[in-house]
Structure formats: structure tokens, C-alpha cells
Amino acid sequence: MDILTALFMVTGCLAMLIAAIGIVRMPDLFTRMHAASKVGTVGVSCVVLAAATHFAELSVVAPVLLTIVFFLATAPVAAHMVGRAAYGTGVRMWEGTVIDEWKRRSGNPPVKPPEP
Amino acid sequence: MIRTLASALALYSIWLLLSGMFVPFLLAAGFCCAIAIKLFSRRLNAIAEETEVLELNWVKLVAYYPWLIKETVLAAWDVSKRILNPRLPISPALVEFAPSQKTDLGLVIHANSITLTPGTISVEVEHGRFLVHALTEEGALSLAGSEMDRRCAELEVV
Numbered sequence: 001m002d003i004l005t006a007l008f009m010v011t012g013c014l015a016m017l018i019a020a021i022g023i024v025r026m027p028d029l030f031t032r033m034h035a036a037s038k039v040g041t042v043g044v045s046c047v048v049l050a051a052a053t054h055f056a057e058l059s060v061v062a063p064v065l066l067t068i069v070f071f072l073a074t075a076p077v078a079a080h081m082v083g084r085a086a087y088g089t090g091v092r093m094w095e096g097t098v099i100d101e102w103k104r105r106s107g108n109p110p111v112k113p114p115e116p
Numbered sequence: 117m118i119r120t121l122a123s124a125l126a127l128y129s130i131w132l133l134l135s136g137m138f139v140p141f142l143l144a145a146g147f148c149c150a151i152a153i154k155l156f157s158r159r160l161n162a163i164a165e166e167t168e169v170l171e172l173n174w175v176k177l178v179a180y181y182p183w184l185i186k187e188t189v190l191a192a193w194d195v196s197k198r199i200l201n202p203r204l205p206i207s208p209a210l211v212e213f214a215p216s217q218k219t220d221l222g223l224v225i226h227a228n229s230i231t232l233t234p235g236t237i238s239v240e241v242e243h244g245r246f247l248v249h250a251l252t253e254e255g256a257l258s259l260a261g262s263e264m265d266r267r268c269a270e271l272e273v274v
Contacts, residue, residue, distance in 0.1 A: 076228045
């Protein structure tokens with residue numbers, strides 16, 4: 001059980017470290033969000049799971065599972081809204097972006113496409 | 117009314133699970149909180165359209181989440197490798213595609229799953245079209261007609 005706890009703890013912390021490195025390395029807001037919200041999801045889940053395996057009793061495990069469920073349900077909503085607001089207000093995308101389908105089609109987007 | 121009571125009961129059971137202390141005062145406080153939350157959300161009109169809430173294929177939903185977690189872990193591994201790669205092999209893409217879900221709930225679950233999976237974020241969600249930002253071109257082009265799309269459509273009860 002201790003090995004499992006250590007494994008979860010180390011995995012979670014590594015995931016968060018990689019997320020932090022990703023935020024520094026990525027070129028624009030959208031790619032940074034990929035690094036932050038995603039690897040962060042795994043990081044948080046692993047760290048709280050470590051708490052669950054360490055204590056291994058109902059009063060800890062139940063809140064841990066609920067935390068993960070609510071985190072999985074709500075974290076994407078926040079990420080979606082940040083991305084939507086950024087695209088809607090025309091946050092500039094990295095010049096290495098290969099496809100931007102809404103910029104090409106005129107008249108289609110209800111939101112203002114980012115400036116070239 | 118039945119739905120309101122059922123979700124108030126669900127809220128109450130979450131309270132019980134999280135508190136873990138069965139003292140009369142806390143039991144009563146939790147009950148009052150559950151009722152108050154339902155009343156407030158009714159005033160906010162948040163539960164006005166709750167007709168869809170239970171119309172899901174629950175058996176498939178139970179099978180769906182372990183699959184989604186597996187996909188999330190695999191994709192997180194892929195994104196981590198790209199972050200740590202000195203050449204930073206990313207090709208960000210913003211693509212539109214047509215999801216095959218019909219109900220609001222199905223669309224929400226699909227969009228939520230897309231955002232949850234590392235490397236893709238749903239930017240705009242409407243009936244019949246999703247705008248998705250992906251970290252790699254391959255990830256963006258594999259979205260239409262993906263296994264996730266199929267599985268989310270199977271969750272719906274039409």
C-alpha cells in the first residue's frame with residue numbers, strides 16, 4: 001500500500017511539474033492551456049488518490065472519489081470558457097498554427113476571428 | 117417536483133458522505149442546506165429544463181468513464197512527451213467538425229470529454245458543429261467520426 005501511495009504521489013507531482021514546464025515552453029495561450037489544464041487533471045487526481053491509498057478508510061476515500069468526479073466534470077468547463085473567451089476576443093495565435101478553419105470561411109463565425 | 121426532491125436527496129447524500137459525522141445538528145444543517153440550494157437554484161431558473169437529466173444509457177455511461185480515463189492517461193503521456201521534447205513537436209490546429217449527438221446532454225458529454233482529453237480543447241459548442249483547438253494536426257483531424265464521438269452518441273436515448 002505504501003508503494004502504491006508513493007507511486008501515485010510521484011506520478012502526480014511529475015505531471016504537475018511537466019505541466020509547469022509546458023506553460024513556460026508553449027508559444028501561445030491555447031497551447032499553454034493544453035499543458036496546464038490537461039496534465040494538471042492527471043496531477044490532481046493522482047495526488048488525491050495517494051491520500052486515499054494512504055489512509056484507506058471510507059471517510060477519506062469517499063471525498064477523494066467525489067473530488068475526482070467533480071474535478072473531471074468541472075475542469076473542462078472552465079478550460080472551455082477560457083478558450084472560447086480568448087478566441088472570441090481575438091487573442092493572437094502562434095504563427096506555427098497549421099489550420100484555422102474559421103478564419104478561412106468568411107461569414108461563418110459568430111465570433112470575431114483573430115487578427116492576422 | 118419529484119426531480120427536485122430526488123436531486124435534493126442526492127445533495128443530502130453527498131453532504132453525508134463528505135461530513136462523515138452523524139451528529140443531529142449536522143444532519144439537520146445538511147438537510148436545510150440541501151433544501152436551500154434547491155430553492156435558490158429554482159429561483160435562478162437553473163433547473164427549469166431538467167427534463168433531459170435522466171435520459172441516458174446508464175449502463176454504457178458506466179463503461180464509458182473507465183475508457184475515457186484510459187484515453188486521458190494515454191493522451192497526457194503523449195502531451196508530456198511533446199512538452200519535454202527539445203524540438204517541441206507541436207502543430208496547433210483549429211478545426212470544425214460535426215458531432216453525431218442529437219441531445220444537449222450528449223453534446224455536453226462529448227465536448228467535456230474532448231476538453232478533458234489532453235491535446236484538444238473544445239472552443240465553440242453548438243448543435244451540429246464543434247470548434248476544437250488541438251495541439252497537433254493529427255489530433256485535430258482524427259476528431260470527426262472518432263471512437264469518442266461514437267461512444268457519446270451511444271449514451272443517448274433518443
